[in-house]
Amino acid sequence: MINLNCELTKKLLINFILDQKQKTGAESMVFGLSGGLDSTVTAFLLKEALGKNVLALILPYGDWTKKDVEDALMIARELNLNYEIYSLDQLAVQYFEDMQVGDRLRQGNFVSRLRANVVFDFSKKLKAIVAGSSNKTELLMGYGTWYGDLAASFYLLGDLYKTQVRILAKYLGVPESILSKTPTAGLWPGQTDEDEMGITYEELDKILYLLVDKRKRVEEVVNRGFADNKVRKVVNQVFASAFKRKIPTIPKLSQRTIGADFLYLKEYRLRDSEED
């Protein structure tokens, strides 16, 4: 079942951060620090890899996020992180009033994208790249705002299920107060991931692990004691959210089409011919 080799995982992720910095030529990295578990783990790893060359952006909206802001500040201070704090209240409220946006999901997504705007603006200012904190559970379920919190140069924790992020967090020494927090996307007051998805992370991760990592069929997962309707709901959600994990679809017209048959790694560069 799901476990984690924390020592090797930490080494791999820290080496990965350094490799990304070197290959992109970035001078530093920026990331959004919410005070939740994922961004805190990201903070610990970035700080250890990059030291001073990382900036945490704490970008609250609404008075109901006070506790999260305090947690984020606590982490920033504990890790001696460079950070900026900027409230999105004024920007967001202005728009919501002008456009009469009352729907909480629209509001939440809008704020998430505002946050991405600020993070990317700082990345330009600092010649930095943006580290994303989304985990494998969220990415598979599409539980994130497209071009909002999902906007990033890389997802540091993108191959770790939420329960594995928790294991790694303990290993890294993340404070108990963060570990014991209820996971939330923070889109509206009182929102929690588990309520909204209708399943606990513990159960969800087990189902996803069997389906994805172990390539089990739905029936096989159900036979292991998971409710049929739950498993099917998860499967449907994984495929329905595929659009958030891929580049936008391009209708193929030419001989070589981006994403289809124009295939290079991001780090590929053309060099002078060796035959000259």
Add this chain to the structure above:
Amino acid sequence: MFKLGVAQINPELNDLKSNKEKHLSLLERAISEKVNVLVFPELSLTGYYLLDGVAEASLPLNSPFLNDFKKISEKISFSLGMIEKGTDYNPYISQLFFEDGEIKGVHRKVYLPTHGIFEDLKYFARGKKVEVINSHHGKTGMLICRDFMHLSLNLLLYLQGVNVLLLSSAIPVRGLDKEKGFSVKESVEYLLRSLANYLNVYIAFSSRGGFEEGIAFMGSSLILNNYGYIVREGVFLEEDFLTYPVNLEEIYKKNITFPLLRGEDLLMIKENMRFIGNDKPEL
């Protein structure tokens, strides 16, 4: 006695010039440490995931770019990896063996994995030949990554009397596990320990480190003696340099005490091979 070495490097993708500099400086280091045979990883001159960049990164065997390697091979024997532009105008994943100022042997990767994260057969042609090289340091066989996981190719080298296996890899880290570390490393160690012991060969396994996009390569190179023991081990992920003194007389000693090879019945094997696969395949 001779000294066997492994250069565990992290090549820059498609940067043949800087990779060549790295090779030459490690060869100089090896010479200064009196290493006689040095092995570089799979595609050590080019990097692994070239994808649509395969043609740009390929070189014919007569390319002047390789002259520096020929020259330095007057002082040391070594194997390096590159994309070979074949005289048949096909691209191959090749491992070149340099000795005495020339390319003494070429192995073209035979088994090209094309599943999951692997796309070798999409971009490369298959090698068709497995041949032992008569080096100054024993009969030497080269295999590239997936090749050595096929027992068939090891058997071909074994029946040609191979003494030293030079294995070159670019193995993506996967299957991180709490107890086992990561599954692919464990399985390679099992395999190589058995091969070294039962084929009575020394093995230098050169496995690249570093990243290409999100893929990490495991490093963790190995040198094994002919009793199946791991005698040197490279670090995880990063670059490393291993050396080990080899005594081919140990192969003779083991052949006296545990004579497997001379017990082989080549004629019987050949005869059986004629029949295997002759049945009509089920469609």
